Amino acid sequence: xxxxxxxxxxxxxxxxxxxxxxxxxxxxxxxxxxxxxxxxxxxxxxxxxxxxxxxxxxxxxxxxxxxxxxxxxxxxxxxxxxxxxxxxxxxxxxxxxxxxxxxxxxxxxxxxxxxxxxxxxxxxxxxxxxxxxxxxxxxxxxxxxxxxxxxxxxxxxxxxxxxxxxxxxxxxxxxxxxxxxxxxxxxxxxxxxxxxxxxxxxxxxxxxxxxxxxxxxxxxxxxxxxxxxxxxxxxxxxxxxxxxxxxxxxxxxxxxxxxxxxxxxxxxxxxxxxxxxxxxxxxxxxxxxxxxxxxxxxxxxxxxxxxxxxxxxxxxxxxxxxxxxxxxxxxxxxxxx
Amino acid sequence: xxxxxxxxxxxxxxxxxxxxxxxxxxxxxxxxxxxxxxxxxxxxxxxxxxxxxxxxxxxxxxxxxxxxxxxxxxxxxxxxxxxxxxxxxxxxxxxxxxxxxxxxxxxxxxxxxxxxxxxxxxxxxxxxxxxxxxxxxxxxxxxxxxxxxxxxxxxxxxxxxxxxxxxxxxxxxxxxxxxxxxxxxxxxxxxxxxxxxxxxxxxxxxxxxxxxxxxxxxxxxxxxxxxxxxxxxxxxxxxxxxxxxxxxxxxxxxxxxxxxxxxxxxxxxxxxxxxxxxxxxxxxxxxxxxxxxxxxxxxxxxxxxxxxxxxxxxx
Numbered sequence: 001x002x003x004x005x006x007x008x009x010x011x012x013x014x015x016x017x018x019x020x021x022x023x024x025x026x027x028x029x030x031x032x033x034x035x036x037x038x039x040x041x042x043x044x045x046x047x048x049x050x051x052x053x054x055x056x057x058x059x060x061x062x063x064x065x066x067x068x069x070x071x072x073x074x075x076x077x078x079x080x081x082x083x084x085x086x087x088x089x090x091x092x093x094x095x096x097x098x099x100x101x102x103x104x105x106x107x108x109x110x111x112x113x114x115x116x117x118x119x120x121x122x123x124x125x126x127x128x129x130x131x132x133x134x135x136x137x138x139x140x141x142x143x144x145x146x147x148x149x150x151x152x153x154x155x156x157x158x159x160x161x162x163x164x165x166x167x168x169x170x171x172x173x174x175x176x177x178x179x180x181x182x183x184x185x186x187x188x189x190x191x192x193x194x195x196x197x198x199x200x201x202x203x204x205x206x207x208x209x210x211x212x213x214x215x216x217x218x219x220x221x222x223x224x225x226x227x228x229x230x231x232x233x234x235x236x237x238x239x240x241x242x243x244x245x246x247x248x249x250x251x252x253x254x255x256x257x258x259x260x261x262x263x264x265x266x267x268x269x270x271x272x273x274x275x276x277x278x279x280x281x282x283x284x285x286x287x288x289x290x291x292x293x294x295x296x297x298x299x300x301x302x303x304x305x306x307x308x309x310x311x312x313x314x315x316x317x318x319x320x321x322x323x324x325x326x327x328x329x330x331x332x333x334x335x336x337x
Numbered sequence: 338x339x340x341x342x343x344x345x346x347x348x349x350x351x352x353x354x355x356x357x358x359x360x361x362x363x364x365x366x367x368x369x370x371x372x373x374x375x376x377x378x379x380x381x382x383x384x385x386x387x388x389x390x391x392x393x394x395x396x397x398x399x400x401x402x403x404x405x406x407x408x409x410x411x412x413x414x415x416x417x418x419x420x421x422x423x424x425x426x427x428x429x430x431x432x433x434x435x436x437x438x439x440x441x442x443x444x445x446x447x448x449x450x451x452x453x454x455x456x457x458x459x460x461x462x463x464x465x466x467x468x469x470x471x472x473x474x475x476x477x478x479x480x481x482x483x484x485x486x487x488x489x490x491x492x493x494x495x496x497x498x499x500x501x502x503x504x505x506x507x508x509x510x511x512x513x514x515x516x517x518x519x520x521x522x523x524x525x526x527x528x529x530x531x532x533x534x535x536x537x538x539x540x541x542x543x544x545x546x547x548x549x550x551x552x553x554x555x556x557x558x559x560x561x562x563x564x565x566x567x568x569x570x571x572x573x574x575x576x577x578x579x580x581x582x583x584x585x586x587x588x589x590x591x592x593x594x595x596x597x598x599x600x601x602x603x604x605x606x607x608x609x610x611x612x613x614x615x616x617x618x619x620x621x622x623x624x625x626x627x628x629x630x631x632x633x634x635x636x637x638x639x640x641x642x643x644x645x646x647x648x649x650x651x652x
Contacts, residue, residue: 056550082555089553096551101544106566106641115562116552151642167552 002029003174003207004053009067011045011052014060020279022048024231025067030175035201035208037218039254040228043276046211049228050177053209054088071175090120093168097180099160103152109136109163110148113170120171135166140196158189162196169200176201177209182217194220215258219243224312227251230277230287237313247307247315250288286318294319345634349627356623357407357616361400364615371416371610390416390612403616412620413613417606423617430599431621433503434591437598438584440518445525445579450572452526453533457568458560460538468530475527480586484520484593491516503596517594521587525579533572540568566640573636577629581622 011023023045030036038046051057052064053076069076076087088094096102104112113135114128123131129148136144139162152160161181168176178197182190194217201208210221218225219239226236227250235248246252253272274291277283283290289299299318307320318324370392372383387393391402406413412423456468492500498516540546541564549563588600599618606614638644 054551056547085553085555087553088551094548094551096544096548098544102548104545104549104563104567105643107563108642112548115549115554119552119554119558153643164548167548 001032003032003071004030004209005068005070006049006053007068007070009049009052009069010065011048011057011062012065013057013062015280018280021282022062022231022279023052024279024282026228026231026233028226028233028236030207030209032174032207033201033205034224035210035222037210037212037222037225038228039212039215039218039225041213041276043279044228045231045279046228047179050094050179050209050211053177054092054094055084056088056094086120089116089173090171091173092175092177093171093173094177094179095161095164095168095181098184099157099164100184102164103160105152108149108151109155113148113163113167116167116170131170132166135170136163138200139163139166139169140192141166157185158192161185161189161193165193165196165200169204169206172204173206175207175209177211179211180213181210183212183214190217197221215243215254227254230282231279232287232316234286234288234317235315237309237315241310241313245309245313247309247313247320248288248317249292249294249319253291286316296324345631349624349631352627353620353624354404357404357620358400360616360619361403364610364612365396367610369610371612373610390414392612407620412617415611415614417609417611417614423613426602426614427599427617427621430597430602433596434584434587434598434600437514437517437521437587437590437596438580440514441522441525441583441587442580444518444522445529445583446572446576448522449526449529450533450569452530453572454537454560454565454568456530456534457537457541465534469534472527472530475523475530478523480520480524481589481593483523484517484590487516487520488593500594503594517587517590517596520593521583521590524586525583528575528579529572532575533568536568536571537564540564543567570637570641573633573640576636577626577633580629581626584622584625 006026006028009023009026010021013020013022026045026049028036028038038049040046048057048062053069053071055064055076057064064077067077071087071091074083076084079087103109110129110132113132114123114125117123117128117131118125133144133148136147141147141159141162147155152163155163164181176197181197182193185193197208198221200206208221210217212218222239224236224238225242226233227242227248228234229250235242235246235251237245242251243255246255250272253270256270257272259269272291277287277290283300285298285300285302286292286295286304289295292299296318298321304316304318304320307315307317309315309320370387371390372378372386378386384393391399394402403413410424412427415421415423415426418426452468452471456465459465488500491497498512500516503513546559546563549559554562584599587596587598588604590596591598591600602614603618603622605611606618
């Protein structure tokens with residue numbers, strides 16, 4: 001059963017230059033205990049989508065223009081502020097990209113974990129402290145009885161991200177939104193943090209929305225993937241679908257740009273030429289049309305419709321249209337390269 | 338920590354010694370002496386006077402004598418107002434100035450912090466604009482303009498507060514102190530407001546504020562628990578110099594409101610070349626400034642756990 005459903009979400013930012021349409025009609029759902037990865041390059045709208053779920057986009061200038069976010073049968077775009085404060089942190093936890101700056105430097109780590117417990121679940125101080133120690137132990141911080149009284153500057157980067165996870169999970173939320181949780185960490189620490197998140201997810205059955213541009217992380221963590229481009233989802237499917245049977249030229253481009261084991265050192269990494277569309281005046285048609293090697297006339301004129309490849313796999317591309325030329329040969333070419 | 342305090346106190350003594358030496362040298366390089374006046378004194382009288390204040394001795398000897406007295410806490414006798422020691426003058430005047438200064442500092446820091454917070458939270462909205470307008474006024478209107486204006490309206494026209502009166506030393510009656518305190522506080526208030534506003538905006542843009550919001554804390558809690566303590570650090574930094582600035586700046590206000598504080602000695606002693614008063618007041622204020630800075634450093638360590646005084650980070 002879906003814990004969270006997002007229908008037709010539109011988010012805009014009002015700037016001096018006009019309205020930036022950062023998210024333009026995003027649909028997805030999240031099941032219990034599932035990890036959904038939202039992938040895309042910078043400016044594709046993935047973070048804005050995530051922050052809109054908990055209404056954390058700075059407003060003004062940001063605003064949710066249309067759409068509904070159904071959580072527990074309630075539309076989060078409509079609930080009043082007070083109710084939102086109680087959903088944030090206790091029902092939906094969040095962790096952010098940079099653990100070095102995401103913790104308050106003048107408050108002990110323990111207090112930062114306790115805060116949510118005291119506020120949401122009316123814990124007493126002693127009780128909250130016990131829970132904070134327990135949380136630190138769960139996320140794998142050695143000596144939690146001592147560490148709970150320390151300040152963030154006494155923690156290393158990886159430990160701070162662990163502490164962030166402890167804060168986010170302290171109230172046992174049903175959804176954890178992880179906004180590029182490993183981007184700012186060393187590779188070895190990245191693996192540890194991902195393992196920790198997976199481990200905790202199995203124990204608590206939390207659903208995770210993982211926002212990232214790292215396809216390696218996606219392969220490691222996610223069951224389902226939504227590929228975002230220019231404020232819309234261009235392809236969505238299971239991990240297998242996206243990695244082995246992807247149908248969208250943008251997804252192919254992403255896959256091609258990954259470094260490969262069998263690549264020679266002199267070879268340059270593949271990249272997708274061009275730059276993402278200007279969301280001040282988003283293109284009428286497919287946002288990827290300008291950079292797409294297979295773009296046809298219609299791609300520039302009309303937004304592609306959804307094509308169901310299988311029950312779990314959907315793609316938005318005109319190439320799927322029966323009248324479109326087949327590019328199957330090409331795909332094989334890319335994957336076997 | 339104890340070592341640190343000890344070290345700082347030793348440094349204070351050295352700094353004071355340097356300041357007194359420099360003041361001594363500078364003072365004696367100004368042409369003329371306390372007895373230079375339009376009316377020429379008879380040769381004999383002048384000689385006797387100079388002998389009385391040790392001014393007839395060679396400079397190095399004068400210097401040594403002065404430092405010796407200073408070490409015992411004796412600042413000497415005023416030359417222009419005989420029979421008054423500099424110590425006495427400070428004892429009489431300082432409590433008055435301190436009372437005035439303290440009140441001004443309390444007004445400036447408390448109101449400044451609150452106003453800065455409001456301005457930051459309501460950035461670019463009417464409240465912010467009104468507060469920033471007041472702050473610009475505060476910075477650009479000198480106290481010698483504001484003082485008389487306050488006197489004219491609150492004192493004479495509306496008769497809300499008495500004028501040109503002062504009670505006894507530090508414990509003077511409150512109503513006498515209201516107008517001068519406000520006049521004195523206005524500029525520092527504006528400074529604190531602006532600093533607090535920019536510091537708040539800076540902190541509000543930080544990732545950990547978003548973390549606090551993501552925890553589901555309501556805005557007021559985010560503000561008091563996560564923003565204030567971090568935003569106040571720069572304000573604490575300027576507090577030391579600000580306190581001394583207010584104390585010394587009170588000269589104008591003391592003159593306008595006829596308050597028997599220390600400020601008037603500070604200026605008069607220079608124009609009359611009253612050597613011992615110049616030295617005494619300078620050393621007294623320098624000591625105060627150094628102590629204030631030291632105090633601010635201590636408070637700093639209390640507010641920001643990343644600052645550990647006199648300890649080396651382990652690891």
